[in-house]
Amino acid sequence: MISEFREVRVPEELCAAAESRYGRHFASVEELVAFALRELLRDDVAQLNAEEERIIEQRLRDLGYV
Numbered sequence: 743m744i745s746e747f748r749e750v751r752v753p754e755e756l757c758a759a760a761e762s763r764y765g766r767h768f769a770s771v772e773e774l775v776a777f778a779l780r781e782l783l784r785d786d787v788a789q790l791n792a793e794e795e796r797i798i799e800q801r802l803r804d805l806g807y808v
Contacts, residue, residue: 750775752771752775757771
């Protein structure tokens with residue numbers, strides 16, 4: 743699936759806090775960071791979809807359907 747990786751530097755105390763808080767849910771800090779980035783990117787898509795939905799609703803209102 744993922745064939746290439748990039749190295750990211752994160753402060754040790756932040757890694758330790760993440761491991762302490764989420765260690766039982768993720769196998770590694772790398773897995774946690776990948777999850778967090780995927781969620782952040784997905785949120786951008788959700789915001790775009792919400793904006794598109796708002797535009798469609800407004801168009802339907804303008805046409806008298808809503």
